[in-house]
Amino acid sequence: MKNIKLHCKKLTIFSSLFLAFALSSCHSDYLETDPTTAVSESAAYSSASNLMAIINGMHRDMYYRQNSSQGQNGQGGMMIILDALGEDLVFPSTGNGWYISTVRWQDQANATSDVTFYPYQFYYALIRNANMVIANGPSVPAPTDADNVTIKKAIGEAYAFRAFCYYMLVQIYGKRYVPGANNTQLGVPLRLLADEVPMKRNSVEEVYVQINKDLDEAYTRLVGTTRAAKSHFDANVISGLKARVALTQGNYPLAVSSAKLARAGYGLMDKATYAAGFNNLSNGEWIWGATIVSDQTDYFGNFGAYMSRNYNSTNIRQAPKAMNSKLYGLFPATDVRRQLVDPTGNHTSLSLPSNYSKFPYTSQKFLSVSLSDSRMDVPYMRAAEMYLIEAEALARQGNEAESKLIFNQLMLNRNSSYTASSNTGTAYINDVLNSRRIELWGEGFRFLDLKRLNQNLDRTGANHSSVVDNNVMTVSNTDKRWEFLIPMKEIDANPLIEQNPL
Incomplete structure (x- = not known):
């Protein structure tokens, strides 16, 4: 059977998208629904089922390694990268070196770095296929x-x-969105056609306008439909994405209403489920995520091979992931989220082999299937995030009373001894933000939150190792490195692209 390789063809005009896509698509079949089922190129748009097969393949690429680097395993790899840049995910040891240059803030300042190129490659590859489905879908026989x-x-x-x-992309490579401003600062090339024409970078505002337009179109088409699995988009997921975008843009009324829609039908998990390993997509709180089935595992490339506490990989044995000790200390022992962190690092309940390194404040939030199987379902969106978006947005509108009603529901679920905060104003918003930090630890939000909030990075006074972090303990919010450099492959191929400040 001839499986489709959509974009490995030779082109005479190069651009950002072609380079980004070609280097990934030659390693992955975007029409695969599983390793043994694919469709030919001639049949790609000949039937509704084949059109959906493209979407299935795109969802597969959300967790499957796109190139030879095992640390770049789809969205799970991006989650690790974005948290490694923050202060709450602590690397107590360099281990076997994975993500250490990211922790040290070296990668995004190096235009030839794989980490600088990977987000560009990964997201633009998905965009190209999305553009092809959007363009060709209406002509598919029905x-x-x-x-x-x-x-x-x-x-x-x-x-x-x-x-x-x-x-x-716009959060990673563009400057932060400033609510109420014109946001004419450079974003990313806004490519809406599956072509290879060189393009300039659009403004941050223009990119966000298109994001919102696409989300509205997606919601219109998906509302009232059912999805095949939680790995796919539906109206709840679209509402959750709208809530995230609205919070970033400072559109707090929309953030509130969208977050409420997103979590409808998704209750908060109980304490026993919270402590069960964060590895099961059937969890009633998970709105969107990925399931890695046994015949599609990437072994040492899976999210669990880096973030779980129990998988038998060199990285886990030598460099288990820890929580910022200052963040840990902000919450009482009765909070279930703190109970997933062992201040001694021994994790006696897991019966870890003797060759596993033990460091204080390591986390067992994430557990893989077993010591010999790195698979675990990966959370992309949970109801708890929507509670926190709703609470923050309400507070920023000045509606603290309603905000606290929402926030207290989450906090009482995580800590039955919780007493409602008496703080007001900025102090109360900080309560919400700190809860967001511990709740979403390891799920890829911290770097983008720091950038959204225009805050400095501050790793001081906690359990960060100056040797591991290479003394990168603080970074000013004005530092150029909050914007990843445009990859050199893009600079070389696209004469219209403009580099971020070096």
Whole structure:
């Protein structure tokens, strides 16, 4: 069977998108639904099921390694990168070297770094396929009503993919969005067609306008439909993405209403489930995530091979991931989120082999299937995040009373002994933000939150190692490195692109 390799063809015009896509697509079949099922190129847009197969393949690439680097395993790899840049995910040892140059803030300042290139490659590859589904989907034959529904869902998911990817790209490579400003600062090239024409960078504002437009289109097409699995987009996920974007833009009324819609039908998990390993997509609190089945595992490239406490990899044995001790100290022992962190590092409940290094404040939030199996479902969006968005947005509107009603629901679930905060104003908002830090630890939010909030990085006074961090203990909010450099491959190929300040 000839499986489709959509974009490995030779082109005479190079651009950011072609380079980003070509280097990834030659390693991955974007129409695969599983390793043994794919469709030919000639059949790609010949049926509704084949159109949805493209979407299935895109969801697969959200967790599957796109190149030879095992540390770049889709969205899970991006989650680690973005938290490694923050202060709450602590690397107590250099281990076997994975992500250490990221921890040291070296990668995003190096235009030839794999870490600088990877987000560009990963997200633009998905965008290109989304553009092709959006362009070709309307002409796909639909002999039955069921086919019409499938096509509508596939196109809706393509719009959702494009919005999600541009939201990630503009935050990583562009300057922060400033609520109330014109936001004419450089964002990323806004490519809405699957072509290879060189493009200038659009403004941050222009990118966000398109993100919101795509999310609205995705919601219209997906509302009232059901999805095949939680790995796919539906109206709840789209609402959650709208809530994230609205919070970033300072559109607090929209953030509140969207977060409320996103968490509808998704209750907060109980304490026993919270402590069970954060590895099961069937968790009633998880709105969106990835399941890695046994015949699609990436072994040492999976999220669990770096972030779990129990998998038998060199990285886990030598450099288990710890929580910032100052963050840990902000919460009482009765808070279940703190109970996932062992201040001694021994983790006696896991019966870890003697060759596992023990460091204080290591976390067992994430557990893989076993010592010999790194697989674990990866959380992309949970109801708890929506509670926190809603609480923060309400507080920033000055509606603290309603904010506390929402915030208290989450806090009482995590700590049955919780007493409602008497803080007001900035102090209360900091309560919400600190809860967000511990709640979403390891899930890829911290670097982007620091950038959104225009805060400095501060690793001082905690359990960070100056040797591991290379003395990068503080970074000013005005530092150039908050924007990743545009990859050199893009600079070389696209004569219209402009580099970020070096």
